[in-house]
Amino acid sequence: MASSSDTANAVRGFVPPQNDDERRLMRRVEELCRVAVNRGIPRYTGFLSDREQSLAQAACNKAGCSCIRFWGGFDAAERRVLCIEPPDAWQEEPLAYLQCTAYGDKLPTHRDYLGAILGLGLERSCVGDLLADPEREDTFYAVILADKQEFVNAELTGAGHCTVHTACIDALPARLAESPDPQARSVRLVSVSVSEKGSQSATYLEWAEGDPPAR
Numbered sequence: 420m421a422s423s424s425d426t427a428n429a430v431r432g433f434v435p436p437q438n439d440d441e442r443r444l445m446r447r448v449e450e451l452c453r454v455a456v457n458r459g460i461p462r463y464t465g466f467l468s469d470r471e472q473s474l475a476q477a478a479c480n481k482a483g484c485s486c487i488r489f490w491g492g493f494d495a496a497e498r499r500v501l502c503i504e505p506p507d508a509w510q511e512e513p514l515a516y517l518q519c520t521a522y523g524d525k526l527p528t529h530r531d532y533l534g535a536i537l538g539l540g541l542e543r544s545c546v547g548d549l550l551a552d553p554e555r556e557d558t559f560y561a562v563i564l565a566d567k568q569e570f571v572n573a574e575l576t577g578a579g580h581c582t583v584h585t586a587c588i589d590a591l592p593a594r595l596a597e598s599p600d601p602q603a604r605s606v607r608l609v610s611v612s613v614s615e616k617g618s619q620s621a622t623y624l625e626w627a628e629g630d631p632p633a634r
Contacts, residue, residue: 433477441474448478448501455503456484463513465544465564466491466498475501491547492516492562493596498547500564514547515568516588517561523581531579532559539574541567550595560591 436442451462467475472489479487479501486506491499492514500513521527527535529549536546547562563571572585590596 433473436474444471445474445478445481448475449482451501451503452479452482452484452487455486455505455508459505459508461505461508461511462503463511464501465542466500466547467544468498472499472501479503490514493548493591496548496562498562500547511565513565515563515565516591517563517568517572517575518586518588519559519561519575519578520584520586521557521559521578521581522584523579525580526557527559527579527581527583529559532561535575535578535583536561536563536571539571541571550591552592552595554594560588560595562591 436445448464451464454460455462464475467489475489476487479485484503486504488502488504489499490502490513491497502510502513504510519532529551532549533546537543545564545567549562550560552558552560561571568587572587575583575585577583
C-alpha cells in the first residue's frame, strides 16, 4: 500500500518527494492538517524553503485541507511558514521581526547575520528572510518565529566583526514590505540558496543540533 506522501495529488510541475526527509515532511504536514481540522485549532510549521513549500502544499492537497496560507512576513518573502487555520478558530501570529543595527568599520553581510543567529543554537527553520535596508547600510531586518523573538533580541550582540544592537519591531518598514528593492530581493534569494546548499534534503523543524551556517 502506497504511503500518503507517495500518493499526493498530482500537480503540474510538482516533483514528488525524493528522500526520507521529504516524505517525513509531507507526513508531518498531513498530521498537522488532521489535528487542525479535527480539533478546530490553528497549527503552524517553521519556515520552509521554496521546495518545502511545494511539498507542504501537496500534503495539504492530499489531506483535503484548504484552510491554509503561506506567510513570510511580507508578500514577496521567499521563506514562509505554513499556517493551517480552520474557520472560526483563533488565529495566532506566528512571526516576529527584529531590527539589527551594526557598529563597526566592516559591516556584517547576510551570511554574517545568518551565522550569528544560528550560532545562538537556533535551527534554520526558526529564521525567515534577512533583509538589508537599502537606505541604511548599517541596518538589517530579520523575520523569525514569534516565540524566538525575545531570545534573539537578548542574545544577539554581534555579527561578523561588528557589535550589533537589536530591537523588537511590530512590522517591517513599508519600503521593504511593499516594494522591495533589487538589493533586498537579491539578499532573499541568497537566503534560499544558502539554506539549501548545505543539504539536498528538506527538513521540518528537525535540523541537527549544532548545524553550522551554510556556506
